[in-house]
Amino acid sequence: MMNLENSFILTIGLSGIVFLIVAVFMYKFPPKKINPLYGYRTVKAMRNQDN
Secondary structure, rough: HHHHHHHHHHHHHHHHHHHHHHHHHHHHHOOOOOOOOHHHHHHHHOOOOOO
C-alpha cells in the first residue's frame, strides 16, 4: 500500500513540475500570432486579429 501512495505522490509532483515549466515557457515566449495550439479559438474568431 505504501508503494502505491509513493507513486501517486510522485505522479502528482511530476505533473505539477511539468505544468510549471510550461507556464514559465509560455510567459517568457508568448505566441507572436494567432494559432490553434495556444488556447481555444473558434473558426469565426480566427478570421482576423481584431476578434
